[in-house]
Amino acid sequence: MSGWEIIGLVAALTAAMIGLGVLNKRRDSKALREKLQKSFGGVPDKKMSPERYACVPGYYRHHRQENQIDDITWNDLDLDLVYRRIDAAASGAGEEFLYWCLRTPALDASQEHLREEDLAFAGDPANRAVRVRLQEILTGLGSTGKYSLYDFLEELDTIPERGNAGHFAAMLAPLLALGVMVFHVQAGVLLLIAVLVLNMVTYFRERSRIGGAMDAFRYLLRAMAAGDEIRAVSCSAFAPEKQRLTELSGSFRTFRRFSGLVMSQGRTSGNPLDIFLDYFRILTHCDLIKFNTMLRQTRLLRDGIDELETILGKIDASIAVASYRKSLPVSCAPEHPEPSSLPSAGLLLVGVVHPLLADPVANDVTLSGPMLLTGSNASGKSTFLRAVSLALLLGQTIRTAAADSCRAPYYRIYTSMALRDSIASGESYFMAEIHSLKRILDAAKRDARAGVYCCVDEVLRGTNTIERIAASTELLKALADMGVLCLAATHDIELTGLLEGTYANYHFEEEIVNGDVRFSYRLYTGKASTRNAILLLAAAGFDSDLTKRAGERAERFETTGRWES
Secondary structure, three states, X not given: OOHHHHHHHHHHHHHHHHHHHHHHHHHHHHHHHHHHHHHOOOOOOOXXXXXXXXXXXXXXXXXXXXXXXXXXXXXXXXXXXXXXXXXXXXXXXXXXXXXXXXXXXXXXXXXXXXXXXXXXXXXXXXXXXXXXXXXXXXXXXXXXXXXXXXXXXXXXXXXXXXXXXXXXXXXXXXHHHHHHHHHOXXXXXXXXXXXXXXXXHXXXXXXXXXXXXHXXXXXXXXXXXXXHHHHHOOOOOOHHHHHHHHHHHHHOHHHHOOHHHHOOOOOOOOOHHHHHHHHXXXXXXXXXXXXXXXXXXXXXXXXXXXXXXHHHHHHHHHHHHHHXXXXXXXXXXXXXXXXXXOOOOOEXXXXXXOOOOOOOOOEEEEEOOOEEEEEOOOOOHHHHHHHHHHHHHHHHHXXXXXXXXXXXXXXXXXXXXXXXXXXXXXXXXXXXXXXXXXXXXXXXXXXXXXXXXXXXXXXXXXXXXXXXXXXXXXXXXXXXXXXXXXXXXXXXXHHHHHOXXXXXXXXXXXXXXXXXXXXXXXXXXXXXXXXOHHHHHHHOOOOHHHHHHHHHHHHHHHHHOOOOO
């Protein structure tokens, strides 16, 4: 076979790969659109690896603010699970922006992260085609894998710049070998093989040196292309973001010049064209040449890159929240009236439910001051506290409360609910609890534009009864005196009398049916008048004599006010 025949064969194979790649792309696009249409408004079924989820807070870590909720509140409210319930984002930018939203409650209207008109647009069936197109673009953006873009940007600062002379030599060497092949096939083939082997070895050595930075540039190119595509989508939503994308596009022009020829903007796939181009880059080093140029430019474009990531993340998160709204049995956009008197002005919730429950019981609650919640074990106190807290938090972060209606001023939100001993720090449960409560008191003392909301489950449960009741009374009174809207749950019925007039009493109760304990999970006004701990022992199969003696002992204490041996 002559040299020209070999060159012709390579050209034919290249054309075939391009044609097959185009057909595969059309097929994949059709399948993706059908999937996006079907999944909107459903419970997300994303499979995110632990490595990827560990870097989802990347945007949050690089955009810290004073008013963000702390780890205690995040863990108390099971916000990892809440995040996964909401996260239908198509891109890494959307995943990370959504996480940041959930940790950053707005404290006034100017700080709202998402606009109601954009959420309504994305959720309107009449705009399905536009929404699917935006999702298709964002799906093409994808993510940076098991790293956050911000991890990559930090890594870039550690990579020294190098010259391109060696890479240009690697690029020209195969052409030289092909030229030799025209005049002497055997010599040209041997030279070409030697050049290709050398290029592959030096390529992978250099790629290992720059680590994931090349992947970061591939992602950035996809992000810039996604910005262009979103600007071309005709719709009334996201108008300020589309305008800003137009302004940013000019600043990225030099960064993007010729990049499409040397760096794949798509994610890794089995597309024959992408596979062919990947081998082409390995053998010519053309992407390494462009890398050194882009490295210098990226250091000058950090602010613009951050803004681009924010805009794409906001659009993606807005669509995910619109889908989340549709998936809930009940949802509303909260109202945030000006508080009548700072720092606390209560709340009004109608039909509030916990968003993670498949078959939740709705409750109404209207408060103009603190609440003391009593009730039996397993009656629903903790779930109710979390439902109210999540309604306020999600209302101030993604403008979506799981309730028929939600009316409350902006709050700084704290909880103290699911603490535990820490072997690593040597901190007991009680020490963890008092530190948790102290942070709420400290927050209430700070001069801020928003009042403090907190919920406390079983106040000071880590100490003895006498001191617990005494200290809980003073602590809860102090919170009320500082204007904190505190929702506290307790088994200490004595607190209802000690805090009467300061805390409104509410309770949950149970019903005994044929010796079995049944719960309605309905909220009632007033203090609890029943208890069920001993009944639950009996229902669990404990000896009847044991439970009978325990019941008699409790009754004697209520009559005499003292415990008998």
